[in-house]
Structures are given as C-alpha cells and as structure tokens.
Amino acid sequence: MPSLSVHAGGLELSNPILLAAGILGTTGASLCRAAKAGAGGVVTKSLGSLPREGHPGPTIVQVECGLLNAMGLPNPSYKDFQDEIDKARACGVPVIASIFGSFAAEFSQIARSLKADAFELNLSCPHAEKYGSELGRYPDLVESVTGAVKASSNVPVWVKLTPNTADIVELGLAAQRGGADGVVAINTLKAMAIDIETGYPILGNRFGGLSGPAIKPVAVRCVYELASRLEIPVIGVGGIAAWEDAIEMIMAGATAVQVGTALQRGYGVFEEITTGIARYLERKSLTLEELRGLAGRRGS
C-alpha cells in the first residue's frame, strides 16, 4: 500500500484525512472515536473564552444538497476543555484545538492556556455575532490575530478562512503574513432556509452555514486559488464525502483534507476515504506528493 503519511502545516499525520471543527468534537471521547476510526488528526469544536449555549433550535436543516447549521459556537469555554483534549491526545493522533474570540488578545489568551498539538483559528464561522467571519473578512484582522496567537504559542497555527468574501487569497496572504503554518479552507457559506408553510426562517438563528456536497465546487476553487498563491500549506474542507472528493481536493492543492458533514453517514467515512486514496495511488502509481496540486500544474 502506498504511504499516506504527510507533513501538513507543522504536523506529522499518518494520513491526510482529518475530522473538521465542530463535528463530533465536543468531547474527548468523540474525538478519540474519530481517531480510532482512522482520522489522521482531529479538530475540536471551536472553543471561546466563556461558556456559550449556542443558538436555539432548529440548529440544523437538511437541504437538497447539504446541511445548514447554526449551532452558534456552543462550548464550555477553553477553561473546561483541557481534559477533553488530553483524552483525545491519548488516542494517538494530533489534536488541533479550534479557538475563537472577538479580538486578538482573546485568541492569544486561549492559545496560551490550552495545550494542544496545533491551533486552528476560527476566523470564519458565518453565524455568530462578533466572531468568526465578522473578523475574518478583514485581512488586517486576520493578520493581527494570527500574529498574536503565533507570539503566544509554540505549536503550529492554522487559520480557517471564510469563503464569504470577494477574494479568499487576500485573507490567506494575510494569514501567511501573520505567520500561520497553514490555512484551512473553507468554512461554511452563509445561507438560510425558510419554512414555506409558515414563512418562518427554519434555523433558530435565521442565518446559518451551508456545508456538504453543495459547497464542494466552491471549496475546490478556494483551495486551488490559495494553493497557487500561498507558500504555506492549504488544508481543504467542504463537501468531502468520498475518496474521489478527497483526490479532487488534493489535486486542487490541499496538503490535508478535513471531513465534516459526511460524518452524518458515520465514522466509517475515514476508512472509506483513506482506502480509496490508497487504491487510487496504487492504480496510478502515484505518490500523494505527486498528486498534490496537479490541477495547478495542468491548468496553467
């Protein structure tokens, strides 16, 4: 079997398929389960500085081609989460702590206090006031938040970018200037659904984020654009549900790939995807390295 191990944004991964932030990432046990199911690494639920209950329900709506969610960043605060991270780390894969805040010092405070294998800065959640993409849409804030976290932590820092922007490359370059070890693209697209019987917006928060198959072509484009312009690795996420999708993302330039919504089908997706990639590489006599960014080399 060809090797799937990869060096991605400062982490050594036994395979490039990771659990995405906010997906079954609320407890050490569920993160560990993803690791045991074959994830090459796991990202926690996004952690803030104070406990948050999140938005009222419905927090998800299944739409034709994906999922809308407006969880609203529920989390017990980073102060109450080290124990979960420790449990997950005991399961043998890198644990990336996703963190959020509304200003640089809030991020760096969290990063200073948590022990994890890497941090992923959530500058991209589209449905939580004062957080996520409300900062992450501004390159200067992306740069300063990244810089602040880098200065207060000695593990790799990834920056998760929003696709709700005219130019994701600007945001990626800002993360790079801030010293990021990698960027993660994409978070969900801001979206909504309305109940046609009554006119009520379905999500408790009205607005939410669209994920799943619907957004894959947008995610692939973002990864391609970022990979062609950035020097730091790009971690691809958005609509990956099968090994073919992961191959497409890697060809677009992704060093690693995160899987979110597809976990609805169960933890088996990790093995499905990694096995599929391994078989593909074998059939094509290619290495993961050769696959990465192939579309960029073809496309120009």
Add this chain to the structure above:
Amino acid sequence: MPSLSVHAGGLELSNPILLAAGILGTTGASLCRAAKAGAGGVVTKSLGSLPREGHPGPTIVQVECGLLNAMGLPNPSYKDFQDEIDKARACGVPVIASIFGSFAAEFSQIARSLKADAFELNLSCPHAEKYGSELGRYPDLVESVTGAVKASSNVPVWVKLTPNTADIVELGLAAQRGGADGVVAINTLKAMAIDIETGYPILGNRFGGLSGPAIKPVAVRCVYELASRLEIPVIGVGGIAAWEDAIEMIMAGATAVQVGTALQRGYGVFEEITTGIARYLERKSLTLEELRGLAGRRGS
C-alpha cells in the same frame, strides 16, 4: 385563480417568474419561446460592446447539486442584438437587456444604444476577466456604473449582484444610491471542478460559476438580507427549480424570481412554477403581496 401580476422594479409583469440572464437568451426566438411558455419576463444573454466568443470548452460541468458554467460572456455585441430584442418584445412580455462592460461609460454607451424594456447590469459574472464581479465587488463602482446607466437611459435599471462578497447588502445599497430600480440576486458562486483521472480543471476557463439547487440557500439568504435593508425591490435568482423554491424566495423578500439552471428540464418549468404558486395562494388564501417578505416579518 389568484392574480400573479406584480409591479417589479419599474416593470409590470403578468407573473413574477422570469427567465434569468444567459439562459437560452442568445436569440429572439429562444427568448420568445420562454415568453410563450409562461415566463412573466425575459432577460437576454449579457451583451457587451464587442463580439466575444467566450471561453473554450468544456463550458459547463454538471456537478452533484448544480451546474458549473464558464461560458465567458459570448455575445455578438449589443450592436448586433437589437433585432433579437425586437423579436422577443413582440412576444408580449417585458424584455430586460442584460449588459456588461468594464467601466461606467461602456455600460452607458450600450444602454444608450439599445432599446429594451429595462436593463440589468451584469456586475456579477464570476469568470470573465475585467468584467462582472471584478467591478461588482466594489460598492463605489456599483454605484457609479448604476448612476451612469440611469443617466443615459429612461427605462428601469436593475443591478445584478454577486454573492462572492463578504456583504451583499453593501453592494445593494450602492446600487440603490446609484438610482437602481431594483437589484437582482444572485449570480453564480465562483467555483471549479477537477477531473480526477488526469488532474485537469474541467472547465476550459478553469474557474466558473456554480448555479442550481446547491446555491439556493445562499440566494435565499442574500435576498432576505437585501430585502430587509433596501428600499428598492429585490429580484431573487439562484437554484429555483420548483414552485416551492419560488415561494421560499418570495417569502425571503423577492418581488420577482428568475429561473436559470432549471431550464435544463425544459421550458415547462415556467408553467409548473406559476401554477404551483397560484394553487398555494389559493389554498392559503393569501395574495402575492402578503407572501412577499413574510420571513422577514416572522424572523424578527
């Protein structure tokens, strides 16, 4: 049967379901066919000042949940299109000429020269260099282009907005300041697909625009946001394939709705949708007026 007629952005429409720009809008005959099939109005293919052949093929890719296209604004130039518009106008519905340019004077030159029932300014195509969203992402350019066209034309002017932005309301407000009679939201999401056998980007232009069911939740959100903040009408477009979708869009605040990708199923969609809406209004004893923006009233 309840009335479906509506006053939308300066036009009187016998029903609110229109043919979207770039869909079967290359000839007077195909526009006329949409009118005869029940469209309340038709938008032409976007017209520029010089003939363009568009991008090499593939110009479309069918993806899981929608369509990617990179036609590249092929058109014979506005100079060679009046005849087609005239033929379409003879079919009894308003004909909206979609136009594009790379600066304000180019737009207004076209608007001055063409005779149509309204203009739709394409400030949102995501895959043609120097056109579309490359201007339309900047509120000041949206405002100045709109102003220039308003000054040189005496028919209603609609501005078609890009969702590839952090804040579509900013763009809508700019159009409104420029004097637009309505905004149209949304154009396609910038996206791409890669052939996993070879790594080639599939579209001849590499990048294209995602349309169809995949983008409906994004379109509904954009329309909702715009309708809650703008004084001018919003025309909704993006992923409308069935009457339920049109109802959702109208509840989000759309005064009229355009249909694009769903025309792949044939011209029958117009009647399907208008009949469905009429039945719904009847069952609910509602008028179109009462339906419009219902989600905004529920959601706050």
Add this chain to the structure above:
Amino acid sequence: MKPINCVIEGVRSEAPLIRTFRLEKNLDPAPGQYVMIWIRGVDEVPMSFSGPDTITVQSVGEATSALFGLGAGSTVGLRGPLGNGFVLQGKRILLIGGGVGTAPLAFLGEQAKEAGCEVASLLGFRSKDDLIFQDRFESLGETIITTDDGSLGIHGRAAAGLKELNLYDWDQIYLCGPEMMMWDIISRTREHAQKTQACINRYFKCAAGICGSCCLDPDGIRVCVEGPVIMADRLLESEFGRYRRGPTGGKGPCRG
C-alpha cells in the same frame, strides 16, 4: 429533510404539567424513537412517541411551555422519526418507567401485547397527581405503581417496586424515566443489564449524529442516532448516572 409541517389534531391533559399531543401525521415510528418538534419561533426539542401519532410532553421550560400554548389546529414542524427505538425480544417483557418516561413504554407495551407478549409494568411517580397512562398499562397486564409520597401504590421510588418482581422471570426489561431513577434501577439489577434496554436522554442539538452534543463517555456513543435506546450494560460503564452535558457541552449533574 426539512421539517415537515404537522397539524396538532388534539391535546389531552394527562396530569397537571403533562399533555398528550395527537399529530395529524402518523410517521410510523418504532417505540423508543423520537421526533424533533419545532415550535416555530421558539426552539426544536426531542420528544419520544407515546403512540404511533402522539407525543406526551411535560412542561419544564421555554419550548415545552410554548408547546402547551398550542391547541388543536395549531401546527408544528416535525423531523423524524429518529433514533433506534426499542427492539422487541422474547415473550415476557417487563416495563419499568418513571414519570413522563412511561410514555414510550406504554407505546411499546401495546405493540408487544399485540405481538403476543406477556407484559408487566413497574411505574414510579412523584405522587398520585402525577400519574399518567394508568389505564393503558393496566390493560397490558400486571402493573405495580410506586409514588414518592406514598399517595398511591408502594411508597417509595420505582426501585422500591423491584422486590415485587422476580427479574429472572422476564426475557427483556425496558426502562425509561428520569436519569437518577434509571441509574437506581440498573445499578441494583446489574445481573440483568444485558437484557435491559434503556431509553435515555442527553442534550440533543442536531439530532443528526454530527454535532457531538449528545455523545456519551467514554465511547462517544452518539445517543441521538445510535440511541436513545442503549443496553444497560453499556450504560453501567459510562457517564450515565454520574454526569451529563448541558447545552454548552460542559458536564453537569444528572438532575431528575
């Protein structure tokens, strides 16, 4: 799937704070399955089926009291049926329920009886006034009732009724009620844990197996999709009865 619209066809008061809502739609649920009820403009919360087309709700907070504000003819949104449901095993089954947790058991008992099973029930309530579904259970078979205040039946917690029963007589035991009551039962009846199916509650946010809110330590069982019915032997080795997570994901006590 988006929530489907559903008319409430009737509402029936079972006890001061407990009502049964009859839904226009029969979603063909298995007993033990639940539905996410969207009270529009308020919240979406999980409710077990208490019959093929009913849910039985205790008013405890914002969503449930808003639901109490809805009468016949009102509508709610529905997502479901969800979760695994009870599995009918053997010919002689014992139902052990507490409070509003008796609701899915009444539904199960009726299906079991129809399938030819012998059914007995042990039901615990706080007091005589909180009693629900007495008729439904009694028409299934032997029914032992306990009340905390002794106002009816055996005085004490549900577990106090265990001494009336020989658990070895029963092929399968089905359990639903407040967490501490269930914990009380399963920790006293460890030798029967492998034949005890418990329908448990956790804080459900997505009810789609994706958000992690409902995951049970230490194995990370997603209760919303792999449950809510879980074998008692797995529960004995879990957080169950010790702590549960609230809306933030942080650990809290197992009230009730």
Add this chain to the structure above:
Amino acid sequence: MKPINCVIEGVRSEAPLIRTFRLEKNLDPAPGQYVMIWIRGVDEVPMSFSGPDTITVQSVGEATSALFGLGAGSTVGLRGPLGNGFVLQGKRILLIGGGVGTAPLAFLGEQAKEAGCEVASLLGFRSKDDLIFQDRFESLGETIITTDDGSLGIHGRAAAGLKELNLYDWDQIYLCGPEMMMWDIISRTREHAQKTQACINRYFKCAAGICGSCCLDPDGIRVCVEGPVIMADRLLESEFGRYRRGPTGGKGPCRG
C-alpha cells in the same frame, strides 16, 4: 454528470483528414446521437457516433487537430450520448450523406439492416480521395456515389444522384452532411420533407439545452437536446440553409 474518462482503443485513418477513433466505452448510443469529446487542455466538441463505440472525425481546426494528435492509449473525456438520434421508420430506408456526415448514417444503416430493413445510400464526396465507409454502405445495399470532381461515381453534388432514385419508393429518408448539401437536398425534395430526418449541426456550447447557442430560428429549437435530428419539414421553415450562428451568437453564413 462530469465527463467520464475514456481510453482511445484504436485510431484508423479513413481519408487524408478523416479518422475513426474507437472508444473503450460503449455508451449504447442511438445512431444520430452525439457525444461531447473533451480533448483535455484544448476544448470540448460534439461528435456523432459512427458506430456503437466509434466517432469519425474530420480535422478542421484546433480541437479536431489536437484529437488527431492522440493515439491509441490516450484518453479523452466523454459526455453523452446526447441528443435525440434518428428514429427508425418503415421497412425501406434511404440514406443520403455527404462527407464526414456519412458517419452516423453508416451506423444507422447497419442497425436498420439488422432490424430487417432494406437500405440504399446516396453519398456525396468532394473527390475519390475523400471517400469514406464505401464498404460499410455497399454491404448494406445499393450505393450511389457522387463526387464533385467526378473522380468517382456520378459527377456533381449529392443532389445529382437523386435522379437515380424514386424517392416515393422509400419509407423514410435519413440525411446528414454539410449544411448546404442538406439544404440542396431538402429544398429539391420538399414533397418528401415529412419523411426526411436530417441530422444537423449548430454551434454547441453547453450541449445541455441551457445556453441558447444552438437555438434554431424562428422557433428556438434547442438543437443540442431537441436535435440534432430534425424533420426536414421543420427545417424548411427555419434559418437552416440561410444562416447559422457562430461562437458569439451572431449570424454567419452556412459554410460547407
């Protein structure tokens, strides 16, 4: 659906600028249907099936000459089969083809013969050297050949061969070739237009019935999905033979 990957299994030269490509995939096309061939990195162009798993291509420009650069073992992307295809009608059928337009007719004739039809062919070529599929047509039945330069068969355009045939003898006529040749035939045989199926070309961009590039005046027939086979009586009342639109959508002459 995304383009599927397809290995070219073999290439055969039919005439100096015409080659047949055998595809690894049999897409079970009907004669008259076409496939969009994606020559990666170059363009995607429509090609009729000349057999269940072959296309026959004339090199005329960038995409076709790039295709000529691909040998056995190379791959292309495929989208199809697309369009309506010919409909087999009656027992005695006449094929009238010109140049590379004979390709789908050979495929049709073979299927018709197998179905028990009597088949005759009238084929026009520029010159003897351009002749293709002579064997295929001759093994179907009577075959009349014309050449513009008189180097083989009747001297003249395809229409010159009409006088050898009594069109009333034939249940259905199938036509494919350069537009002016087809126009020449159908305008001379108006009384047979209702039994003449013509496989025509327009500029296809999307081949999905959505972009409008291929629409035929005055009815806006989307040739890519409602065609490419169109009854001659509809063509007689259309732009066909008068003008055709190019890649910009502007009108141009009907070359060829």
